[in-house]
Amino acid sequence: MAQFDHFNLLGPIYDLVFGRSKNKQIVKLTDVDTDQVVLDVGGGTGRIAVLFKGLTSKVFIADAAIKMIRQAQNKGVQTVNATSEELPFRTGSIDRIVMVDALHHVENQQKTLDEMWRLLAEGGKIVIEEPNIHNWFVKLIAIGEKLLLMRSHFLPPKKIVDMCQFDRKAQVDLVFGKGIVWIVISRE
Numbered sequence: 001m002a003q004f005d006h007f008n009l010l011g012p013i014y015d016l017v018f019g020r021s022k023n024k025q026i027v028k029l030t031d032v033d034t035d036q037v038v039l040d041v042g043g044g045t046g047r048i049a050v051l052f053k054g055l056t057s058k059v060f061i062a063d064a065a066i067k068m069i070r071q072a073q074n075k076g077v078q079t080v081n082a083t084s085e086e087l088p089f090r091t092g093s094i095d096r097i098v099m100v101d102a103l104h105h106v107e108n109q110q111k112t113l114d115e116m117w118r119l120l121a122e123g124g125k126i127v128i129e130e131p132n133i134h135n136w137f138v139k140l141i142a143i144g145e146k147l148l149l150m151r152s153h154f155l156p157p158k159k160i161v162d163m164c165q166f167d168r169k170a171q172v173d174l175v176f177g178k179g180i181v182w183i184v185i186s187r188e
Helices: 006-018 024-030 066-074 109-119 136-147 157-163
Strands: 038-041 059-063 078-081 094-100 120-131 170-176 180-187
Touching (some): 024 120, 024 180, 038 109, 059 066, 109 120, 109 157, 120 157, 157 180
Parallel strands (some): 038 059, 038 094, 059 078
Antiparallel strands (some): 120 180, 170 180
16 A cells, blocks of 8 residues: 655645754764765755755755655755665765755665665765654654654664664764754765
């Protein structure tokens, strides 16, 4: 049975409901240079990608919800309609990859992480921002998403770190915020 597509339904009104992002921490942790390529996986309407537009001209969004990426295109962001498990980019071609509030929504979290690692260039960095399931408010959000029949699967930060042990070239760090955790994966 097909699941209800929440993100295509929300696409046209997503920014009105959730507002513009002022997420300075993700930009700081990503540490992007002007000549680097940035890919926002599950980037939806471009709320995060637009934060990088002034830092580099090479910003892309990959998202499976066509109505979400249409909103990103209206913001001048280059988009690709693709799932996070099968991204249409060359191996080692992306310098910085971000994924904000999306890992818990993907169908196959391990395959998504493996795919982002495949794309990451030498010296590159992946920054994943996820709600910290150990926070009581995030637990309520998780229950709410289950009631809305979303396919959400929130993982504890330690589990995500364990899933990111790709090879000896992966350095994985955690940065904790209020109800949020950033998983920073660097390729040496």
